[in-house]
C-alpha cells in the first residue's frame with residue numbers, strides 16, 4: 001500500500017520534470033560541479049595528514065560530550081585563529097551546523113530576518129527554531145530595513161541571517177550594509193560563509209573581503225566540505241556563544257563527532273590556505289574564466305567567486321546531459337533548489353582547471369544552445 005502511494009508520488013515528480021537520481025561521476029571526467037575550489041581534497045599534504053590521523057582509529061566512537069572528543073579542539077583552535085574569533089565549534093556537517101546553531105540561539109519572542117535565497121540548511125534551522133521568521137528580498141537592504149523598522153519593537157532578540165556567498169548564484173551578501181543595520185538595531189548577524197571561506201578575503205572569507213572585523217554581534221558559520229576539501233561544519237564567534245551551543249545545540253550534542261582523520265585533514269587544509277598561494281591561484285583562474293565566459297556570452301560581468309550560474313531555463317537538463325555525454329560533469333539545477341524560470345547549470349571552477357577546459361566547456365554548450 002505504502003509502496004504504491006510512494007510510486008504514485010514519484011510518478012508526479014517525474015511528470016513535473018523534477019526527478020532526481022544518483023549518478024557516479026567516474027574517473028577522468030572534466031568536473032565543473034565540485035565545491036573543492038582549492039582541490040584540497042586531493043592535496044598530497046592533506047592526504048598524508050588524513051593517513052596520519054588514522055592512528056586515532058577510523059571513527060570517533062561517540063558525541064564530543066562522550067567518547068568522541070579526540071583531536072577536535074586543535075581544529076577548533078585553528079579555525080578560531082584563522083577567522084580571528086574568540087572560539088569555534090565543529091559539527092559533523094555544514095547542514096548540521098546551520099540547523100543546530102539557529103535552532104539553539106533563536107527562540108520564542110525572537111525575530112529572524114532571512115535572505116530569500118539562503119541555503120536550505122538555514123531555512124530548516126529557522127523552521128526548527130521557535131522564533132518568528134521574515135524573509136527579505138535577495139540582498140535587498142532597503143526591504144530588510146523596512147521589515148525591521150515595522151517589527152523590531154515586538155521582539156526580544158533580532159537575528160539577521162545570510163549566506164556570505166550565495167551557493168547557487170555566486171554573488172556576495174552586502175555585509176557592510178547588513179552590519180550597519182545589525183548595529184543600529186542591536187541585532188545579531190549570522191553569516192553562513194560555506195562558499196566564502198577559502199575563496200574571498202585571502203581565503204579568510206566574506207567578512208575579510210569587506211574589511212569587516214569579527215565582533216560580539218557577528219556569528220560566522222562555515223563548512224569543511226567545500227574549499228577545505230573535507231567534511232564537517234563550524235561556527236565561530238564569542239566565547240559565550242560557543243559555550244551556550246555546547247550546552248544546548250541538539251545537532252552538536254546528539255550526534256557522533258567527526259572522525260579524527262578527517263579532523264587532521266582539515267587542520268592541514270587551513271594551514272595550506274594560510275600560506276596564500278592556493279587562494280591566489282583560484283583568484284587567477286576566476287579571472288581567466290571571466291574572460292572566456294564573457295567572450296562566449298555566458299556572463300555579462302566579472303565574477304569574484306568560483307560559482308557561475310549559467311541560466312538555460314528549460315534547456316538546462318538537455319545541455320547538462322550533452323555535457324556529460326562529452327565527458328564534462330555539470331549538474332543541472334532545477335526547482336525547488338532554485339526558483340522556477342531560473343533553472344541553470346551551476347558551473348564551479350577550481351584551481352585545477354586550465355584555460356582550455358573553460359574553452360571546451362563553452363564550445364560543447366554551444367553545440368546544443
Ligand SMILES: Cc1ncc(COP(=O)(O)O)c(C=O)c1O
Nearest residue numbers: 093094095119121167194223225
Ligand atoms: C550555503 C551553504 N550552507 C551550508 C551547506 C551545507 O554544508 P555541508 O555540505 O557541509 O552539509 C551548503 C552546502 O550545500 C551550502 O551551500
